[in-house]
Amino acid sequence: MTDQRYACLDRVTVPADIRKFSTSELKILCADVRDFLIETVSKTGGHLGAGLGSVELAVALHYVFNTPYDKLVWDVGHQAYPHKILTGRKERLNTIRQYRGLSGFLKRTESEYDTFGAGHASTAISAALGMVAARELSGEHYSVVAIVGDGSMTGGMVYEGMNNAGIMKKDLIVVLNDNNMSIAPNVWAISNYFTELIAHPSYNRFKKNVYELTGKLDVWGDRLRRVAARVEEGIKVVVTPGMLFEALGFRYFGPINGHNVAQLVRIFQEVKGYNGPILVHTITQKGKGYRPAEVDVQRLHGVTPFDKVTGVSPKKAETAPAYTKVFGNAVVQLARSNPKIVALTAAMPDGTGLDQLQKEMPDRFYDVGIAEQHGVTFAAGLATQGAVPIVAIYSTFLQRAFDQLIHDVALQHLHVIFALDRGGLVGADGPTHHGVFDLSYLRMIPGMAIMAPKDESELRDMLYTAVQHEGGPIALRYPRGNGVGVPIKEGFDLIPFGKGETLRAGSDVALLAIGTMTNVALKAAEQLAHQGIAAEVINMRFVKPLDVDLLRGVALRIPRLVTIEDNVVIGGFGSAVAEFLASGSITGVRLLSLGMPDRFIDHGTLEELQAELGLDPAGVARSVTSFLAGARKNAS
Numbered sequence: 001m002t003d004q005r006y007a008c009l010d011r012v013t014v015p016a017d018i019r020k021f022s023t024s025e026l027k028i029l030c031a032d033v034r035d036f037l038i039e040t041v042s043k044t045g046g047h048l049g050a051g052l053g054s055v056e057l058a059v060a061l062h063y064v065f066n067t068p069y070d071k072l073v074w075d076v077g078h079q080a081y082p083h084k085i086l087t088g089r090k091e092r093l094n095t096i097r098q099y100r101g102l103s104g105f106l107k108r109t110e111s112e113y114d115t116f117g118a119g120h121a122s123t124a125i126s127a128a129l130g131m132v133a134a135r136e137l138s139g140e141h142y143s144v145v146a147i148v149g150d151g152s153m154t155g156g157m158v159y160e161g162m163n164n165a166g167i168m169k170k171d172l173i174v175v176l177n178d179n180n181m182s183i184a185p186n187v188w189a190i191s192n193y194f195t196e197l198i199a200h201p202s203y204n205r206f207k208k209n210v211y212e213l214t215g216k217l218d219v220w221g222d223r224l225r226r227v228a229a230r231v232e233e234g235i236k237v238v239v240t241p242g243m244l245f246e247a248l249g250f251r252y253f254g255p256i257n258g259h260n261v262a263q264l265v266r267i268f269q270e271v272k273g274y275n276g277p278i279l280v281h282t283i284t285q286k287g288k289g290y291r292p293a294e295v296d297v298q299r300l301h302g303v304t305p306f307d308k309v310t311g312v313s314p315k316k317a318e319t320a321p322a323y324t325k326v327f328g329n330a331v332v333q334l335a336r337s338n339p340k341i342v343a344l345t346a347a348m349p350d351g352t353g354l355d356q357l358q359k360e361m362p363d364r365f366y367d368v369g370i371a372e373q374h375g376v377t378f379a380a381g382l383a384t385q386g387a388v389p390i391v392a393i394y395s396t397f398l399q400r401a402f403d404q405l406i407h408d409v410a411l412q413h414l415h416v417i418f419a420l421d422r423g424g425l426v427g428a429d430g431p432t433h434h435g436v437f438d439l440s441y442l443r444m445i446p447g448m449a450i451m452a453p454k455d456e457s458e459l460r461d462m463l464y465t466a467v468q469h470e471g472g473p474i475a476l477r478y479p480r481g482n483g484v485g486v487p488i489k490e491g492f493d494l495i496p497f498g499k500g501e502t503l504r505a506g507s508d509v510a511l512l513a514i515g516t517m518t519n520v521a522l523k524a525a526e527q528l529a530h531q532g533i534a535a536e537v538i539n540m541r542f543v544k545p546l547d548v549d550l551l552r553g554v555a556l557r558i559p560r561l562v563t564i565e566d567n568v569v570i571g572g573f574g575s576a577v578a579e580f581l582a583s584g585s586i587t588g589v590r591l592l593s594l595g596m597p598d599r600f601i602d603h604g605t606l607e608e609l610q611a612e613l614g615l616d617p618a619g620v621a622r623s624v625t626s627f628l629a630g631a632r633k634n635a636s
Contacts, residue, residue, distance in 0.1 A: 005032075005035070006032040006035070006036060007028060007032065008021065008025055008028045008029035008032050009029060009032035009033060009036055009085070009090070010032075012029070012086060012090075013088060014086075014087065014088050015062035015063075015067050015068075015086055015087060015113070018059065018062050018063050018086065019062075019063055021063070023261075023262050023265060026059055026060070026063060026261045026262070026265065027261055027262070029059055030055050030056050030059050030261055031289075033055050033058070033059065033082050033085055033086070034052060034055050034288075034289045034290070036085060036090065036093075037051055037052060037055070037081055037082065037085065037093075038052070038289075038290050040093045040094055040096075041081075041096075041303065042305060042306050043094065043305055044093075044094055044095075044096055044097070044098070044305065045097070045303055045304040045305045045306075045313075045428075046081070046096050046097050046104055046303065046428075047077075047078040047081065047104060047303075048081075048287070048290075048293055048303050049286045049287040049293045050078035050079040050081075050149065050179075050286060051078070051079060051080070051081035051082055052286070052287050052288050052289055052290055052293055053079065053177070053179050053258075053284040053285055053286045053287065053288045054079040054080070054082055054083075054147075054177055054258075054284065055082045055259075055288070055289070056258060056259050056260070056261040056264055056284075057079075057082075057147060057175065057177060057258055057264065057282065057284070058080075058082035058083045058085075058086055059082070059086065059261055060261050060264035060265045060268055061145060061147070061175070061268065062083075062086050062087075063265055064265055064268040064269050064272060065143055065145060065268070065272070066142075066143075067087075067113055068112045068113045068115070069142050070142050070143040070144070070145070071115045071128070071131050071142060071143070071144045071145070072113070072115060072145050072147060073115055073116045073118075073124045073127050073128040073131070073144065073145065073146045073147065074106055074114075074116075074118060074124065074147050075118055075121060075122065075123060075124030075125075075146060075147065075148045075149060075152050076105065076106070076118045076119060076120065076121045076123075076149065076152065077103070077104060077105030077106045077118055077119060078105075078149070079147070079149055079177060080105070080106055081093070081096075083113070084096075084102065084111075087111055087113035087114075088111065088113070089102060089110075089111065097428035097429070097430075097603055098428070098603075098604065099602075099603070099604030099605060099608045099609075100602070100604070101603075103430055103603060104428060104429060104430065104603070105117070105118055105119040105429075105430070105432055106118040106119075115131070116128075116131075117432075118432075119429070119430070119431075119432020119433060120396070120397065120400065120432060121149070121151060121152040121155055121370045122148075122152045122153075122154075122155030122156075122157040122158045122370055123157065124146040124147065124148050124152070125146050125148060125157075125158055125161030125162055125165065125174055126157060126160065126161035126164075127146070128144045128145070128146035128161075128172060128174070129161055129164060129165050129168070129170070129172060131144045132144050132165075132168075132170045132171065132172050133168075133170070136170065143171070143173065143272060144171075144172055144173070145173045145174075145175060146172070146173070146174045146175070147175045147177055148174060148175065148176055148177065149177050149179075150176060150177065150178040150179060150180060151347065151369075151370055152370060153176070154347065154368075154369025154370045154371055155369070155370040155371055156371055156373060156374065159248070162174070162245070162248045162249075162250065162277075163248055163249075165248075165249065165250070165277045166248045166249020166250060166277055167249065169249065169276050169277065170276070170277070171274075171275055171276060171277075172277045172278070173268075173271060173272070173277075173278045173279075173280065174250065174277070174278065174279045174280070175279075175280045175282060176254070176279060176280070176281045176282065177258065177282055177284055178255070178258075178281060178282060178283050178284065179283075179284045179285055179286040242254070242281075245279045245281075249276075249277055250276075250277040250278065250279040251274065251276060251277065251278050251279070252279050252281065253267060253271060253278065253279065253280045253281065254279075254280060254281025254282065254283075255281045255282070255283045256280065256281065256282045256283065257282070257283060258282030258283055258284035259284060259285065259288055264282070267280060268280070290311070291311075292310065292311025292312075293311065296311070318482060319482065319485045320456065320482045320483040320484060320485035320486075321456065321482065321483060321488075322353075322481060322482050322483070323421070323456055323459060323478045323479060323480070323481065323482070323483055324351070324352060324353040324421055324480075325353055325356075326353075326456040326459055326460060326483060326488070327352070327353045327392070327419060327421070327459060327463065327478070328352070328353025328354060328355065328356040328357065329353075329356060330459070330460045330463050330464070330492075331343055331353070331354065331356070331357050331390060331392075331463070332356050332357050332360055332361070333492075334463065334464065334467055334492075335357060335361055335364060338388065338467065340386060340387050340388045341364065341387075341388045341390065341467065342364045342365070342366065342382060342387050342388070342389050342390070343357050343364065343365055343366070343389070343390040343391075343392060344365070344366035344367070344368060344375055344378065344379060344389060344390075344391055344392070345366075345367055345368070345375075345391075345392045345393060346367075346368055346369065346370055346371060346372045346375050346393050346397060347367060347368075347369050347370045348392075348393070348394065348397075348421075349365070349367055351394070351421070352392035352393070352394075352419070352421050353392070353421075354392050366378070372393055372397050372398060372400045372401040372404075373400060373401045373403070373404050375391060375393065375401065376391060376398075376401040376404035376405060376408060376409060376416075377404050377408045379391045379409070379416045380404070380408040380409045380412065380414050380416060382416075383409075383414040383415050383416050384412075384414065388415060388417070388467055389416050389417065390417045390419055390463075390466075390467075391416060391417065391418050391419065392419040392421060393418070393419075393420065393421070394420070394421050394422045394433070394435065395420040395421065395422050395423045395424075395435025395436075395437075395438045395477060396422070396432065396433050396434065396435055396437070398418065398420060398438070399437065399438075399441065402441060405418075405442075405445060405448070405473075406445055409473050410445045410446060410447050410448055410472065410473055413447055413472045413473075414472065414473060415469070415470050415471075415472065415473070415474075416473045416474075417463075417466045417467065417473075417474055417475075417476075418442075418473065418474070418475040418476070419463070419475075419476055419477075419478075420435065420438050420475060420476065420477035420478070421435075421478065421480070422435045422479070422480045423435040423438055423452065423477030423478055423479055423515065423566070423567075424436060424477075424479045424480075424515070424516065424517075424566030424567070425479075425566055425601065425606055425609050425610065426479075426480045426606075427480065427603065427604065427605055427606050427609070428603050428604070428605070429603065430601075430602055430603030431600040431601055431602060431603070434600075434601055435477065435479075436566065436567050436568050436596045436601065437567065437568055438475075438477050438567065439452075439477070439514070439543050439565065439567040439571075439572045439573055440567060440568055440570065440571035440572045440575075441571075442475050442543075442544075443543055443544050443571065443572070443575075443576060444571065445473075447471075447472040447473065448472070448473050448474070448475060448544065449469065449471070449472070449473070449474040449475070449497075449498075449542070449544055449545065450474075450475050450476075450477070450542065450543040450544045451465070451466070451474070451475070451476040451477075451495075451541060451542055451543075452476065452477050452478065452514050452515030452516075452541070452543065453476065453478055453515065453516075453541075454484075454513075454515065454516060454518035454519060454539050454541075455483055455484045455486045455516070455519070456483030456484065456486060456488060457483075457486045457487065457488050457489065458495075458541075459476070459478050459483075460488065460492055461492055461493045461494070461495050462476045462495060462541075463476065463492075464492035464493070464494065465494055465495045465497065468494060469497065477515065478515070478516075479515070479516050479566075481606070484516075484519055495541065497542075497545075498542050498545040498546070498547055499541065499542070499547050499550070500538055500539055500540040500541045500542065500547040500550050501538070501539050501541065502536065502537070502538050502539075502550075503518070503522060503537045503538065503539055504522060504525055504535070504536060504537040505534075505536055506525070506534040506535045506536030506537070506558070507534045507536070507557075507558060508533045508534045508535060508558070508560070508628065509528075509533065509534075509535050509536070509558060509560045509561075509562060509624055509627070509628060510535070510536040510537075510538060510554045510555075510558045510560065510561050510562070511524065511525060511535050511536065511537045511538065511562050511564060511620075511624070512538050512540055512551075512554075512561060512562065512563045512564070512573075512577060513537065513538065513539060513540065513563075513564040513565070514539075514540050514541075514543055514563075514564070514565050514567075514573045515565070515566065516566070517564045517565055517566050517615070518537070518539040520564065520610075520615065520616065520617050520620055521535075521537045521564050521620065522537050523617035524617040524618075524620035524621045524624065525537050526617075527617060527618065527621040528621050528624060528625070531621075531625065533624070533625070533628065535624065536554065536558060538550065538554065540573070543572075543573045543576060544576065546576055546577070546580060548580060551577065551580060552585070552586060555581065555586050555589045556586065559588055559589040559590060560589075560590050560627070560628065560631055561577065561581075561589060561590070561591050561592070562591075562592045562593075562594060562620075562623070562624055562627060563577050563591070563592070563593045563594065563595070564594045564595070564615070564620060565593075565594070565595040565596075566595065566596070566615065567595055567596060568595060568596040568597075568598065569593050569594075569595040569596060569597070569598075570598060572595055573595070574591075574593025574594070574595055575593070577591065577593070578591055578593065590627075590631050590634075592623065592624075592627045594614070594615065594620060594623055595615075596613065597613070601613070
């Protein structure tokens with residue numbers, strides 16, 4: 001995918017090639033990387049804004065440090081597209097986030113330059129410190145650099161890692177890539193304070209006057225400038241984040257223009273030889289160098305293919321609203337009539353649909369930043385005082401707050417509602433984002449109720465049911481993407497708690513489905529009908545509590561059951577049914593559980609992944625046919 005327009009980039013296959021460049025050529029290389037990134041992502045889609053902001057960082061780091069011997073740890077993958085381009089993957093960048101193509105995040109099996117896998121945030125400093133400790137054990141001398149986006153600084157794990165690094169006093173470099181944005185505008189209070197400070201007219205007027213005066217004093221001017229610089233540095237340590245980082249044991253350098261590649265090279269060359277923990281604070285602009293991404297930062301954070309001139313993606317005809325939007329609308333409707341309802345998210349107001357509540361009722365919306373643990377306990381505190389908190393967090397991100405789910409919510413039997421967006425397979429974001437563990441990790445928690453809607457209308461009713469339910473914590477999980485296109489009524493209906501529904505009668509086999517896999521089951525039943533197989537289809541609705549009365553009745557009539565879920569089979573919905581059958585109340589029933597295998601699922605489109613896993617209608621029909629053939633063979 002190389003193009004002769006890229007005078008410098010065409011000469012780069014691996015980072016060692018960059019080190020042959022003069023520093024003046026690095027600026028041209030940065031322009032090439034930025035143009036190549038825009039050109040490629042405009043065709044493939046992917047994450048754009050963060051990578052545009054980290055071009056100079058990636059070039060300077062690979063120029064100064066002897067990668068892959070020296071270790072770069074990126075936090076997170078959104079900012080690492082330039083790193084991929086420079087590390088032997090530019091020819092394959094046109095496959096990024098596509099089935100069997102490059103991952104959109106860092107992946108150790110993809111490249112030796114990806115020293116640590118990362119799809120979630122706030123992990124780099126801890127991982128880098130571990131590498132430093134391993135270096136000490138082996139007696140080697142490689143450098144370790146963690147490149148941390150300022151959005152990650154809202155996560156508590158960052159400070160745990162920094163605190164430990166400061167105590168250990170080992171040689172570690174942390175680069176803070178500060179663009180005052182994560183995906184949504186940052187809620188990092190320190191960043192906001194610092195941004196306001198350095199932009200304050202009084203501060204900048206003082207600095208300008210001092211430097212203008214000293215510039216007129218010939219020999220004495222240079223001396224006075226050095227004194228002024230020391231004074232300024234002392235002020236910064238007291239009134240900027242330098243104070244915090246110094247208190248944690250880091251030597252602070254900054255702020256530095258993160259788009260001046262020559263300056264970055266100089267500072268990295270300097271700090272490379274220093275001992276102890278170092279923090280280099282760089283100021284960058286998300287979307288740098290591409291006007292549409294600079295102006296509309298959030299929209300061009302992650303994009304579908306777009307027009308390179310305008311930055312606008314072609315609009316797709318939508319047959320149904322997205323689950324996220326349906327959820328957001330429902331929250332607003334319910335909050336209007338129930339003053340106790342509040343909602344919170346972890347740095348994803350747009351991604352979860354809560355931006356609608358944020359706009360209409362900002363005093364009842366909270367964005368806690370990339371701090372899921374804090375968010376869950378914060379919600380628990382709200383619930384102790386009679387509020388009804390709705391916690392909207394992506395399924396895989398809620399994994400990070402597992403202890404808080406148990407210790408702070410369930411153990412105290414608090415009425416907290418967990419809305420898990422991106423349940424099931426999510427497609428191009430891959431294994432770090434597939435929400436295929438939630439039914440298992442939630443089901444084991446005592447007192448936790450779990451629902452999953454078959455469509456967007458049922459999602460609304462489940463949210464309403466969750467608000468009305470006062471028997472402890474309750475979770476509902478729903479997929480990424482658009483609904484199935486069912487009509488959405490104006491109001492809400494209460495769903496009978498713990499009860500499923502039969503959608504299609506049958507006599508040969510019963511398909512017990514949860515969530516949107518119910519629609520797959522219905523389509524599979526149509527295909528089975530062409531083979532003369534009458535399949536009953538049941539929308540179970542609840543994973544916990546199970547509708548045992550419905551299960552018992554079906555098992556006695558049709559002792560051939562198939563469970564279908566877009567969750568790992570281990571510990572999931574199918575396991576719940578198997579446990580019920582094994583309790584001894586029902587015998588002679590054959591059970592097949594379909595779901596995710598015991599491995600991590602790579603990225604691709606939803607259709608590609610479902611076909612690979614046999615969880616599309618055709619795959620389910622094949623599995624059911626084989627299951628019934630085996631049952632008949634055993635019976636004979």
